[in-house]
């Protein structure tokens with residue numbers, strides 16, 4: 106056992122959130138130790154689209170992505186489930202997003218860390234226990250167990266979090282399914298610069314550029330459709346894909362490197378206690394459909410380094426992450442489920458986006474984490490529910506079956522919204538969750 110004393114900050118995890126914390130504190134002159142379990146470059150299939158607020162944070166820290174390994178994004182385009190015309194949702198103002206492979210982002214952030222004199226990054230170092238100011242880790246290269254002390258311990262180790270366990274927080278995540286990722290080269294996207302969200306298949310399909318010549322395809326596979334092979338689902342996805350992309354995606358499915366990741370949701374119930382705090386996915390996460398995890402991770406880090414009082418950090422994040430979280434849960438539920446209520450709400454959402462520039466702009470503000478106003482979110486959401494209720498009432502009046510079940514499901518949505526916003530309840534993950 107080796108003992109090392111005296112860091113200002115010990116960060117558990119050297120992913121996007123951990124690197125961001127180290128950069129933000131390192132710039133303030135703090136002595137920071139980052140402990141990363143992985144022995145080498147990051148390999149996970151994870152976040153690859155960074156909203157403008159996150160891209161601006163990277164620029165402030167001087168993190169530069171290689172020119173040939175990233176692309177710029179100007180917003181989204183939605184392909185509705187009812188096959189109506191695509192809807193473009195540009196970011197307001199001049200903000201641009203970034204697209205890259207996950208390993209490229211983490212590689213660039215770690216490279217930037219090495220230029221911070223106060224920051225030490227130890228890879229191949231898995232943290233096994235945390236207690237008060239003490240962090241115990243195993244150094245894989247030597248096999249030694251080492252204890253280090255820090256005034257602040259930051260849990261940035263993603264979903265299975267040791268710091269979370271030390272804080273005795275519940276592991277109350279809900280698995281939603283899997284994401285299958287493919288890369289295709291030398292293709293054009295129908296709306297270059299936009300992240301494409303294609304609805305109506307077994308799960309949403311996401312398409313976005315990660316390099317000048319390369320497009321990422323993400324097939325969302327809901328839990329009840331997940332098997333060992335994508336073959337049985339392919340005709341349904343294929344039917345939804347823009348026609349020019351079908352052959353390249355099929356070729357990549359057969360010959361390419363198919364990557365899998367599990368997806369789920371865990372609401373942020375706590376941002377820590379005493380000298381232990383949580384950032385990024387260790388605090389909570391939503392389905393990747395809204396591509397918000399990375400931006401939240403980076404803004405968590407900036408806020409933590411800026412606030413001198415941990416209580417202020419916790420209050421700030423509890424308030425500012427509620428809307429992105431509620432949006433992440435509700436958009437996934439509404440846009441990916443196919444039942445009468447989800448269909449009616451989806452069509453109402455499309456209608457608002459098509460007809461109201463204000464709602465389009467508001468939506469992109471919520472999505473990009475720049476508009477975190479809960480009352481505004483509630484107003485927009487309620488408007489969609491009322492439009493959907495009118496649609497359902499017309500359907501019921503014309504004798505369509507399923508109206509009572511639809512009303513029950515609509516009421517569950519209202520209850521979820523009230524609990525998640527007005528009552529400030531943070532647990533209970535989705536409208537279907539009885540907690």
Ligand SMILES: Cc1cc2nc3c(=O)[nH]c(=O)nc-3n(C[C@H](O)[C@H](O)[C@H](O)COP(=O)(O)OP(=O)(O)OC[C@H]3O[C@@H](n4cnc5c(N)ncnc54)[C@H](O)[C@@H]3O)c2cc1C
Pocket residue numbers: 117118119120121122123140141142143147150151152153154155156230231232233261262263264265267284366367368384385386387390393395396397398399400402
């Ligand atoms: C398929 C998929 C697609 C996604 N797409 C997007 C997207 O486009 N945009 C977006 O914003 N978000 C996206 N996300 C979410 C995004 O990937 C996460 O929000 C983000 O990676 C969180 O960063 P993090 O640093 O908190 O956690 P992680 O990325 O999980 O990093 C945690 C790090 O801690 C290390 N670690 C774990 N345990 C220990 C330990 N005991 N000791 C030491 N180190 C440890 C891990 O090795 C890892 O390096 C996606 C997620 C998935 C699964």
